[in-house]
Structures are given as C-alpha cells and as structure tokens.
Amino acid sequence: MNQPLVSIxxxxxxxxxxxxxCIRSLFAQTWSNLxxxxxxxxxxxxxxxxxxxxxxxxxxxxxxxxxQKRGPGWARNLGFDMAQGEVIAxxxxxxxxxxxxVEQLVEPILQDRVDVTGGPDKVPATSxxxxxxxxxxxxxxxxxxxxxxxxxxxxTYLPGTGNMAIRRSMLEQAGQFDVAFHDTGEDxxxxxxxxxxxxxxxxxxxxxxxxxxxxxxxxxxxxQILSGRRRFDIWEKDPASFEFPHLAPSxxxxxxxxxxxxxxxxxxxxxxxxxxAGLVFLDCWKGARELGDPRAFFLLIFTSCIIPFxxxxxxxxxxxERLLQTLxxxxxx
Numbered sequence: 001m002n003q004p005l006v007s008i009x010x011x012x013x014x015x016x017x018x019x020x021x022c023i024r025s026l027f028a029q030t031w032s033n034l035x036x037x038x039x040x041x042x043x044x045x046x047x048x049x050x051x052x053x054x055x056x057x058x059x060x061x062x063x064x065x066x067x068q069k070r071g072p073g074w075a076r077n078l079g080f081d082m083a084q085g086e087v088i089a090x091x092x093x094x095x096x097x098x099x100x101x102v103e104q105l106v107e108p109i110l111q112d113r114v115d116v117t118g119g120p121d122k123v124p125a126t127s128x129x130x131x132x133x134x135x136x137x138x139x140x141x142x143x144x145x146x147x148x149x150x151x152x153x154x155x156t157y158l159p160g161t162g163n164m165a166i167r168r169s170m171l172e173q174a175g176q177f178d179v180a181f182h183d184t185g186e187d188x189x190x191x192x193x194x195x196x197x198x199x200x201x202x203x204x205x206x207x208x209x210x211x212x213x214x215x216x217x218x219x220x221x222x223x224q225i226l227s228g229r230r231r232f233d234i235w236e237k238d239p240a241s242f243e244f245p246h247l248a249p250s251x252x253x254x255x256x257x258x259x260x261x262x263x264x265x266x267x268x269x270x271x272x273x274x275x276x277a278g279l280v281f282l283d284c285w286k287g288a289r290e291l292g293d294p295r296a297f298f299l300l301i302f303t304s305c306i307i308p309f310x311x312x313x314x315x316x317x318x319x320x321e322r323l324l325q326t327l328x329x330x331x332x333x
Contacts, residue, residue: 008102
C-alpha cells in the first residue's frame with residue numbers, strides 16, 4: 001500500500017532534551033512516508049546545535065528558525081509553508097509520540113470520514129507530581145465537558161493543536177494561524193475558522209501523545225488567565241465564535257461575588273458551593289487514585305480550581321478593559 005506523505009510540524013522554544021526525544025519518536029513511527037519540520041522559535045538553550053546534529057542522522061528532518069521570538073502560531077505557519085504532505089500533523093516540542101501515533105491520526109482523514117483529528121496528551125508517570133496534577137486537571141471531565149470520555153467520536157471542537165492532524169485542502173480553505181494571537185489563543189481561533197470552513201472533527205482517545213509539562217503551578221494559573229483574555233479577543237474578532245459554555249466560569253464568578261451580599265440568594269450561594277465542592281472532591285479523589293499518590297489529592301484541588309476561575313477571571317478582566325476603553329475613549333493596546 002502506498003502511503004501518502006505526512007508532514008509533521010514541531011514548533012519549539014527552549015524544550016531542551018525533550019525536543020530530541022520528540023524527534024526520535026517521530027522517526028520511529030509505523031507510518032514511514034513522512035517528513036519532520038521543526039521550527040525553532042529563537043530558543044536560547046542550544047536548540048539549533050541539537051537540530052543540526054539530528055539532521056545529520058535523519059534524512060527527512062528539516063528545520064528553520066525565527067529571527068526573534070514570534071510565538072507558536074507564527075512557527076506553525078512557517079512550517080505550513082515548508083510542508084509538502086497531503087496530511088499535516090502537529091505536535092509540540094515538549095511532547096513525544098508512541099509508534100502508532102501518525103497512523104492513528106491520519107487513517108480517518110485518508111478514509112475521508114473527517115478533515116481534522118486530535119487526541120489526548122498525557123503526562124508521563126516519571127514527571128514531577130506538580131506536572132502530573134496539572135496534566136490530570138487539564139484532561140479532567142469537569143474541565144473538558146466529557147470530551148475525553150469513551151471511544152472515537154465526531155466532535156465539534158478539539159482542545160488544542162498540540163496533538164492533531166489536518167487535511168491539506170482543509171488547511172488551505174481555513175487559512176493559517178492568526179499571528180496577532182502571539183502568546184496564546186491562536187489554536188482556539190484557528191480551530192474555530194476550520195470549523196466555520198466546514199471542517200469535520202474527530203477526537204481519538206487512543207491517539208495519545210506524551211507531554212512533559214512544566215511543574216510550575218503559578219505559570220499554570222497565569223496561562224489560564226491569559227487564555228480567558230484571549231477567548232474574549234476571539235469573540236471580538238468573530239462574534240459567531242461565541243459559545244455559552246466558555247462564558248460559564250465568568251458567570252459563576254459574578255454569581256459568587258454578588259449572591260453572598262444578597263440575603264435572598266444566600267441559599268443558592270451555599271448550594272453552588274456545596275455542589276461544586278462535591279464534584280471537585282470526587283474528581284480529585286479519582287485523580288489521586290489514578291496518579292497513585294495521596295499527596296496529589298490536595299494539589300489537584302488547587303490545580304483543578306485554577307482552570308475555571310483563572311479562565312473566567314481572564315474573560316472578566318478583558319471585558320472590563322474593553323468597557324473602560326469604550327467609556328473613556330481609550331485606545332486599545
């Protein structure tokens with residue numbers, strides 16, 4: 001059977017030795033007809049030297065670098081311009097893939113069932129406990145609406161672009177990443193455009209990639225706030241991208257802040273707190289069992305709450321900025 005060419009694009013910034021692990025895993029795939037394109041986003045950790053050495057070992061490894069740090073969207077766009085494959089897969093430089101990863105992602109596309117496929121990313125058991133707790137919280141049913149439950153399924157969205165593949169013709173129809181979203185949110189905005197262009201999505205729970213997340217809970221919190229701010233920016237760019245579930249964390253924050261001061265709503269405030277605490281408790285208990293470490297229970301309470309509250313706060317913060325700019329005629333930054 002003739003295998004169509006698959007281009008794998010890997011944006012990287014200071015991913016250190018993990019990048020080499022990533023590249024070696026891609027050249028160990030069961031899908032043999034592939035090219036790997038690494039875009040170095042001005043790393044300062046010796047990435048270029050590492051890529052030069054690896055390119056001497058792997059014939060189908062190509063790489064390029066940005067002149068200055070531009071963000072993952074810019075890096076992926078540069079990779080798109082270099083890619084020659086019929087299907088283009090995306091994986092980040094701090095991740096690596098099992099041998100069947102490419103095959104699992106591209107088969108539904110080549111069978112013309114869907115245009116875009118994606119799978120979960122998991123944190124290795126050898127990673128620090130903080131990293132594993134962050135990874136579990138990001139994959140939780142509570143934070144992903146059940147997306148990661150069950151078998152392969154057609155879905156209306158994917159959680160990100162760190163583990164996915166897309167048909168080239170669909171990419172050409174939807175366009176590349178918007179580089180205005182240089183820090184985060186570029187994946188959500190782009191996936192919305194793919195969906196608006198008629199893209200058919202499939203989530204494949206078996207198409208797993210491993211993710212070496214940084215064990216930095218404060219950085220995790222900052223990313224959630226920034227993600228909320230960028231979600232508001234996406235709504236501004238295209239109001240049709242608005243979906244109510246993304247606003248729910250902000251509404252919850254507003255309710256908790258106001259209901260506590262209104263006697264008639266105190267019962268509802270306590271009800272929300274009780275139900276929410278119960279759900280978080282059960283999820284964290286389940287997570288601690290999966291991670292095999294009782295200490296994880298207490299860390300998971302924190303990492304799980306960061307996601308909705310950080311995200312919701314980010315949306316409210318951006319909305320307040322826009323309101324003040326409108327009221328006082330201030331220019332947008």
